[in-house]
Structure formats: structure tokens, C-alpha cells
Amino acid sequence: MGYWSEVTTASWHQTKESFGWTKKTAATILLAAGAVLKTYLRLGWAGMTETATGYVWLGLAPILAGLILFAWNFIEAQAQIYEKLAISHRAEVSELQARLARFDEPTPNYEAWRHVNELKVKQAAFLWCEIEPRISQTPKVTAWANALEAAIKKGELGFVPKLSQYGSEAAQYIEQQKGAWSETIVTRDQLRSFAQAHGYDPIFLREA
Numbered sequence: 001m002g003y004w005s006e007v008t009t010a011s012w013h014q015t016k017e018s019f020g021w022t023k024k025t026a027a028t029i030l031l032a033a034g035a036v037l038k039t040y041l042r043l044g045w046a047g048m049t050e051t052a053t054g055y056v057w058l059g060l061a062p063i064l065a066g067l068i069l070f071a072w073n074f075i076e077a078q079a080q081i082y083e084k085l086a087i088s089h090r091a092e093v094s095e096l097q098a099r100l101a102r103f104d105e106p107t108p109n110y111e112a113w114r115h116v117n118e119l120k121v122k123q124a125a126f127l128w129c130e131i132e133p134r135i136s137q138t139p140k141v142t143a144w145a146n147a148l149e150a151a152i153k154k155g156e157l158g159f160v161p162k163l164s165q166y167g168s169e170a171a172q173y174i175e176q177q178k179g180a181w182s183e184t185i186v187t188r189d190q191l192r193s194f195a196q197a198h199g200y201d202p203i204f205l206r207e208a
Contacts, residue, residue: 106132113204114188118160121148122182124191127204145182151194152180158190 108127125145126133137145151157159180161173176184192205
């Protein structure tokens with residue numbers, strides 16, 4: 001009942017608002033004029049103005065135009081309501097999908113991770129995205145892993161080099177910096193400094 005009431009109300013409103021010169025009103029006026037013309041051709045002007053039938057057709061012409069316009073608006077009103085429902089439905093589905101995606105990802109155990117001072121870049125990327133580190137990566141995690149690796153290479157993010165007794169420490173540091181990858185080790189303090197420098201505030205770097 002509510003649906004048809006809404007359609008009828010919208011149709012009547014559009015009909016009242018349609019008395020400007022639009023394609024729709026032009027079409028209905030032409031239909032009404034066609035009815036008058038048909039009567040004129042059958043009865044002639046004298047017949048139209050002297051017979052009851054002529055007066056009826058003259059009177060029915062604007063009524064017919066209004067009915068046609070109302071019917072047209074009635075159909076359009078239903079289409080508009082269906083379109084609104086479809087948009088609303090898509091929005092609800094998108095929201096549910098987003099919620100399900102969040103439910104599918106286990107929340108990190110921040111209390112436990114705060115005791116871990118050194119992290120691999122890939123672990124830091126997962127935690128940065130508020131996802132418990134695992135084997136498979138999401139596109140968001142991959143993006144942050146790439147960002148952290150790039151920050152190391154540019155010197156924006158410090159890291160823990162794996163130094164050996166062979167070769168100079170400076171040369172080894174530079175080489176490992178240029179080759180930073182997902183297994184490169186970074187500390188919480190280094191990550192926190194990087195985050196503060198860029199205005200980030202990931203949960204896993206906050207103090208308990």
C-alpha cells in the first residue's frame with residue numbers, strides 16, 4: 001500500500017510540475033490536439049460547436065492530455081523508485097562486504113607485539129594495516145611493504161644491518177640499504193620515527 005501511495009503521490013506532483021513547455025507536455029498536447037483535429041475532420045467546425053458530440057470532444061481534450069501525462073509520470077515514478085532502491089541496495093551490499101572483509105582478517109595481538117622490538121618489513125606492513133602477520137598478503141599490505149622498503153632505500157627509515165667480519169661495515173650497510181626487501185629487519189623505534197616524520201599513527205607502535 002505504501003509503495004503505490006508513493007508512486008501515485010510522485011506522479012501527481014510531477015504532473016502538476018509538468019505544465020512548463022517540455023517534450024513530455026508537448027507530446028501530450030499534440031495527442032489532445034490530434035483528438036480535436038480528428039473530431040474537426042469528422043464533424044467540421046460547425047458540427048463541433050453545434051453538436052453535443054463536438055462539445056464533448058472539446059471538453060475531453062485537455063482531460064485526455066492530463067490523463068496521458070499522469071500515466072506517463074506514473075510509469076516514470078516507478079522507474080525512479082526502482083532506481084533509488086537499486087542505489088540503496090548497492091550501498092548496503094558494499095557496506096556489508098566491507099564489514100565481512102574486516103571480520104575475515106584477525107586483529108593483531110597488539111599486547112604481545114609490543115614486546116617484539118625487531119620486526120621484518122613484511123611483519124611491520126601487516127601490523128601497519130591492522131592485520132595479524134601471515135603468509136598471504138593483501139594488496140594493502142603489499143603496498144605498505146613496498147613503501148617501507150622504499151623508505152629504507154631513501155634513508156627515511158632506519159634498519160638493522162646484518163654485518164659480517166668481511167668487508168667494511170659502511171659498505172655492507174650501504175649494500176643492504178640498497179637491497180632492502182621484505183626480510184629486512186627494522187626496530188619499533190625506527191618505525192616510530194618514520195611514522196612521526198610523516199604524520200602516521202599506526203596502532204601497533206602506540207604505547208600500551
